[in-house]
Amino acid sequence: MYSKIAINNIKKSYKDYTIYFLTLILAVCIFYSFNSIDSQKALIDVKSSNAKYISRLMEMMSGVSVFVSMILGSLILYANNFLIKKRKKELGIYMSLGMGKGKVSRILVAETLIVGIISLIVGLILGMGTSQVLSIFTLKLFETPINEYRFAVSTSAIGKTILYFGIMFLLVMIFNVFVISKYKIIDLLTAGRKNENIKFKNSFTYLLAFILCVVLLGFTYKSILKIGLDTRNPMFKPLIVLSVVSTVLFFFSLSGVMLYIVNRNKNVYLKGLNIFVVKQISSKVNTNFISMSVICLMLFITILVLSTGISLKKDFEAGLEKEAPFDASITVYNNSKKNNLEDVLAKVNFKTSKNEKYAAYNEYLSGVKVGGLLSITDEEHKDDKVSFVKISDYNKMLKLRGKKEISLNKDEVLLMSNYNEMVKLAHGKLKSNKKVNIKGKEYLVKNDKIIEENLGNDIVQDTYLTIVINDEILPKSNKICRSILNVMYSNKNREQNNKKYSEIHENLLNHKYKGLSISDMNAYSKDDIYSSEKGGTTAVLFIGIYLGIIFLITSMAVLALQQLSEASDSIERYKALKRIGANKKMIDKTIFIQTFMYFSLPVTLAIIHSIIAISVVNGEMSKFNQIDIRFSALTTALLFIAVYVGYFYTTYTGYKNIVKNNI
Template structure:
């Protein structure tokens, strides 16, 4: 009997459950699709390196899903509380008819079970479809040509989703029993008559708090710009704390200040139902400023993670072509004597024949005792540049022989450079140093090395890569006449090669296998006195795309969850407060307010509560993204507008969709009262 009552209640109140049901369905969909990433059909077309990155990504998402399930659990409990509060009168009637609290709890238990099963089933079906889209997206990220597409279903992801959401629903059922057990009959019967007390704060105190909030936030922005992303820096930690306090103060003071300002503008304040709308908004802010603070910070995390994730992908891929001029680059590290062993000798010991398989150039790098920091120091104006020059690499200056550099250019298919005995070239493809080096080149015509003046040839920076790598390989390197480095021991040696001949594909696979064994299975070479590292062009692309894919997937996963949670909490909060204000809307109708006037007032209220936390989160995000972009420069320059536009589109679809759905639901609840 109770199961039938519960089923009829769910069926009858489906409109009230719409936002709740859709939120649960989307949550299950996102949870399943991201946790099924390592079971996608694209895995069959990936090479071993790409597969390793996908496995790392899947493991990381699995760990993050624990936190995600906690967030979604809190969201579901919050939503359930709203649904119960909306039905207080219904439960009061049950109690008048003699139904005990235990039996009411049983009805709620069945209702939660039905909604859970329906949303779980719908979410899994939707998730299976979305997982196929993710599979195609993953293939695009890794530039994999899918030879044979097949619809894939992850049994492990289904079981994990059922387990996590089953535990959440179990907690919700326990929560429902506790809530119902605390209800009193008088509260249930008169729950809809309890209007929230409108308590307008002293406007001068509110204005002081608002000014304090803006001051605190401004100082927090200043500190985070100074500290950057140095999590150990006390200024960074203080900026986070001040940002949270400033946000809370902002929402605490903004309503009363705005209310007081609007009251002074009689034409605006007394127009239509503005008196009612302003008082409604202000009264809600009195008790909701903490939740508004949390929602604002969640939206900040959403915008930041989505923009940063997309920005990392664009930045890392933008410089790949320049960073991979050769088919492969090989380094060797002598375990006993640093870099004394030759790369060619090391490959010979591994029975890899370079001469028959490739055109190659051996490039040696030397460290001169001249400090690069002293050379560039006066052109470092920003704190980031000054901090960068403190790196140990700037204690000395890297140098390359012009003869070997010209061989390198020939291997690239470029013409050689004629360098006189008193000339040098400046090389750098490290984006964060770009501005500093441009100032150096503009203001300096020559450089003194070993008491001899050397002219900077052509007054420009050579930005071409000197080896194949997934990231920038040259910070500040000088190409010098050969005799300038005579007597200096090499500190590094790299073999750059382009495969040739009919056997070049097999040669590439053989070298790739050697790299992977040193990387993932070094025990196979434990008897050797050296380690080999480097990679082919394909491996560099896989490394770059693998890292950016991990960051992007985690950012999108967390961003969507936070966005979904923020929008759902706002929606449910507004609908819950709508039920508490039904009596006020009845009064409006009695004094002659039209339906369109009331709907306009409802839209204003809903829009303010959705737009205000979003607006402040956008300001927070602008500051945060500016700081993060300084670090993304290490990966390469990229179009910063595209990630922002894509994030804005996602926000518009999800957040705007919830705003509209909340307005429609709010309007329907009020409309049902005077229909």
């Protein structure tokens, strides 16, 4: 009997369930898709042959999924609370006809169960389709041929999705039973007659808060553009806090400022139903300014992550060739005659192989500063130090890589840097004058363009500014700052050769050389650097996209539910409008404007925040490589518009139906 009543209730109220169904289906679809990426056979093959980074990605995804389930669980409870609130009168009628609270609770439990099962089935079917698109995207990220793609369904992801959402629905059922047990019949029957009591503060308070908000935002934007992503700067964390505070102040003051501005313009304020629209929007913003602030910040994170994620991944990976020009390298820092490269290699029991070619070089402290060398007054870089490398050592590196060697005249030098900002400064100098001053003597820069590469493998592009000079110019007193042994393999035993350098790296991380009195050192193979970088950037990108989409869906769903809740609360106001002569077209127009404004306010501020943040990220990354975010930005815009329009239209339609059916 209870299940029959529950099914009839769902059929009768299916329009009210639209947002609830849409959110649940999207949540199940996304949850399954991101937890099923390791079911693709091509990725399983990659995992078995290379790396650990696919399995590490899946471990991270599992951890993130727990966090995502908490967000979605909270959202489902929030949506369920809206439905209970809307149906108070109906539930009150059940009780007044003699149905006990226990039986009412059973009906709600049955409804939740039915809705949950339908949402899971539809969401999983859509998720199976969406996961195939995600699998192709994943194969591209891992540079696996698309012809390796096969349709796949992940039973483990299905099980995980059913388990997590089953727990969520169980919590909803418990919540419903608890809520019903607290209600009295009189409260349920009179719920529709109670209007929300909105208290507006003095207009001066709102104006003051709004002015303070604008000043704080302006100061934050200007400061963050200046310091960039320098987390060591003492102002960085306070600026993040200020941006959050100013966002909350914006929505706190917005309702009062809107009323004040529109009220001052009587031609606008008194036109049509504008008085009603402005009051409605202001009251809702005034009530929900905290939630709107949180939504704005979530949307900001979503836009930032989605619009820069793919480009940042490409940027990091574009620098891999510069970071690792050799098959392997061992670097010893702060070298000395008593602890030179050969001694260190002997201490770590390094053995040469017939399948490898070797060449070593030293890098020296020059005593030269960037400002003096390039004749610049840039405060940020003028005191930075420059290093020396002998031309004979540089030619050894070129020969090892199979490149043509370079000869220098006595008065010639080469300039090297792969730090993009320094490259720009150096190119600016070379355009006007190709001569540089080194310790009082002028030298001609032979290369027209700065050589942008590392002279050894590293996890970063670490050639800040290096001068390649003739051997005889370098004073014997110059101290070695580091020595590097570079290695190139033959085509045989590549994995075995990599293992040797990986073991040294692992031993360094585990402090196994602590008792050998070795100065700082590292060991990297090209394959390990590529694997680590691509694995790391892919993991960050996946998690960013996963959370970004969840944040987007959650934000839109909360905005939609708040508007629909407001529609239920405002029925008496719409009845009053109809009594004074407002027709259906006029009422629909007020609903459209309210819904559009309410959806647009947090989105607009989030976009402004994002423009500043993206500029900062681009500026920081352009120091190393030029990045192009057009593809990421376009993809983000299309996804954002699709979700925004879908929720906006569903909300607008639902709002109209609620008003239409009750006036």
